Amino acid sequence: MFETRILADGALTPDRITVMQGQAVVSAEARAELSTVLGSCVALCLFDPEARLGGMNHFLLAEPPVNASGDTVDEFYGTYLMELLVNQMLGKGARKSRLKAHLYGGANVNRNMMRIGSANADFARSFVQREGIELVRSDLGGNNARRIDFRPASGQVRCRTVEDRFAPPVQPTTRPEKATGDVELF
Template sequence: MQHLTSESIRDRVNVIQGTNFVTADPKIVLTTVLGSCVACCLFDPHAKVGGMNHFLLAQPREGMRSDNTEAERYGLFAMELLVNEMLKAGATRSTLRAHLYGGANMHAGMQAIGTSNARFAEDFLARDRIPLAHRDLGGTQARRVEFRAAMGQARCRLVEAEVPVEVRRPAVVHDQGEVELF
């Protein structure tokens, strides 16, 4: 895997949930921060084009309807859109290579959304016969990803989550049957 350096980086594009970005410009770096979400970074080393997506959930929960306005939140739409945008930009399906990042299970005791997202992305790539060149998935920590898409260079760092200040309830003082909040 090649790594990013700070030399000759001109632009940074933040790829937020439900979006993707494809470029052939070697000076553009795509960035995102992921918790349970997954980002797929695709690269065609022959066409020198690459892109990144960022999806929130693998698929809608059972029984939930998904209309076109929220389709971009889900893995299938995000992955198909990224592949199609890569092909439009000159990539060839047979030479695509992928990196996957994210899929953390950030909160103990809650549904393993990150695991589901990661499994979906790996399965999608296998079905589409796109080789997975690198993965950094799972765990319990958020990640910051930087991807110089046109060159296929990536950097992924774990992000220390800030511990939220404990929310304290107002004190309740009982005084002669009255409740006073302060």
């Protein structure tokens, strides 16, 4: 799964694993680096310093709508992915009492839409607090996307924001005021 790369000076480069929406990844591999890009989504980075084990998730929305069917599990929701990440960590030897958390994302990148990012950030903060997990660092909210690089075995995190001028503009779709053209019905 991991590919070792050696630089000219003999140093090992990290093995990058991209964490996509709806995923939770856990690793104790010293060279692993978990990476993701977030807009309104949120990522939780968890680390157990004694077990030298960490993981990251990436969720799209906090919770399913109230009228959603309870028959299926949707892996894109924070309610599922937060529990999944904690359980994966515990299953690999972490202790909940030692977990340290970092939260990132939750931006409201499209000013014309609902404040999905704010709702995601509020949910993530509440989850960490409710579970009694120490929140070491967070970078939530704002209007800019973020790129997160997390080394799970050491707990090191790098968070970089993407300025609006580098992000592609959001073009709202518009409908013509009046339909034009001929329609032929069969």
